[in-house]
Amino acid sequence: MGTEAEANGGKKQLKFVIYGRTGWIGGLLGKVCDEEGIEYEYGRGRLENRLSLEADIKAMKPSHVLNAAGVTGRPNVDWCESHKVETIRTNVVGTLTLADVCRERALILINFATGCIFEYDSSHTLGSGFGFKEHDTPNFTGSFYSKTKAMVEDLLANYENVCTLRVRMPISSDLSNPRNFITKITRYDKVVDIPNSMSVLDELLPISVEMAKRNLTGIWNFTNPGVVSHNEILEMYKEYVDPSFSWNNFTVEEQAKVIVAPRSNNELDASKLNKEFPQLLSIKDSLLKYVFQANNNNP
Numbered sequence: 127m128g129t130e131a132e133a134n135g136g137k138k139q140l141k142f143v144i145y146g147r148t149g150w151i152g153g154l155l156g157k158v159c160d161e162e163g164i165e166y167e168y169g170r171g172r173l174e175n176r177l178s179l180e181a182d183i184k185a186m187k188p189s190h191v192l193n194a195a196g197v198t199g200r201p202n203v204d205w206c207e208s209h210k211v212e213t214i215r216t217n218v219v220g221t222l223t224l225a226d227v228c229r230e231r232a233l234i235l236i237n238f239a240t241g242c243i244f245e246y247d248s249s250h251t252l253g254s255g256f257g258f259k260e261h262d263t264p265n266f267t268g269s270f271y272s273k274t275k276a277m278v279e280d281l282l283a284n285y286e287n288v289c290t291l292r293v294r295m296p297i298s299s300d301l302s303n304p305r306n307f308i309t310k311i312t313r314y315d316k317v318v319d320i321p322n323s324m325s326v327l328d329e330l331l332p333i334s335v336e337m338a339k340r341n342l343t344g345i346w347n348f349t350n351p352g353v354v355s356h357n358e359i360l361e362m363y364k365e366y367v368d369p370s371f372s373w374n375n376f377t378v379e380e381q382a383k384v385i386v387a388p389r390s391n392n393e394l395d396a397s398k399l400n401k402e403f404p405q406l407l408s409i410k411d412s413l414l415k416y417v418f419q420a421n422n423n424n425p
């Protein structure tokens with residue numbers, strides 16, 4: 127599609143409007159833009175309020191819109207099971223409204239979505255190294271959160287201005303942040319031990335900014351290549367951060383008793399992203415470089 131940037135011969139000044147100012151990923155995106163000297167403003171509108179989004183875009187005149195707004199539930203996605211309309215309002219109605227407003231103005235929307243819409247199955251077995259690809263149909267609808275995210279992804283695929291980034295179990299070098307997957311699993315009483323695709327934000331968020339600059343659209347598995355298990359991460363945590371750390375495992379069946387909705391476990395095939403960004407590190411190398419070497423208390 128012809129974007130506004132292209133309409134100006136690619137000369138239009140890069141400027142992002144970012145939704146999710148108070149959120150974890152939205153906050154980190156602002157920092158990436160600060161570091162890279164990219165002009166940006168945080169959107170003030172609420173996603174489900176079309177007029178408020180139109181007012182933002184009219185006033186802020188972005189070249190691209192980045193959406194890191196969404197309801198994820200507090201303390202976790204189980205919240206969505208008992209707040210279905212609120213979940214639909216933001217994650218379905220809101221996200222679609224933002225995509226539609228951007229399309230009307232020929233603006234690319236970089237949408238931070240989720241890869242928690244798949245689970246290992248007989249054609250993508252655990253440990254096979256055969257991950258779900260971008261065109262695969264989501265097969266995990268065990269939680270209301272995932273179910274609605276899968277529905278929205280399917281609808282958004284019709285919007286040629288949208289770049290869908292399937293984030294999974296996001297990790298950052300800030301181990302004090304309770305949203306960080308590593309921080310979460312170090313604080314649980316018991317953890318399952320299942321290999322999964324994950325997203326190291328310190329490496330991937332600058333890549334998302336580069337994707338905007340390249341005007342990339344479509345669906346992207348937005349994870350580091352390969353998988354890592356809970357125990358592998360906790361072993362690294364013990365080695366680099368806290369030698370006195372210990373943990374207890376439990377089974378998925380035992381986990382089911384302490385959560386409301388099932389959680390997805392899967393491997394996503396990151397080869398499309400890796401082809402576009404050949405320097406992308408495998409999940410274990412990215413964890414080492416961006417998280418554990420940066421937090422090494424045991425040099």
Ligand SMILES: NC(=O)c1ccc[n+]([C@@H]2O[C@H](COP(=O)([O-])OP(=O)(O)OC[C@H]3O[C@@H](n4cnc5c(N)ncnc54)[C@H](OP(=O)(O)O)[C@@H]3O)[C@@H](O)[C@H]2O)c1
Binds near residue numbers: 150196197215
């Ligand atoms: N963290 C994860 O584990 C994870 C994993 C995969 C994908 N994702 C996806 O990535 C996105 C960002 O995640 P996050 O972890 O940064 O979430 P977060 O910390 O919970 O932040 C969510 C942000 O969305 C904003 N928001 C919520 N409803 C809104 C609405 N109706 N209109 C405008 N803004 C609204 C919140 O602002 P207010 O406080 O003002 O409501 C907040 O700034 C979400 O869509 C999430 O589903 C997250």
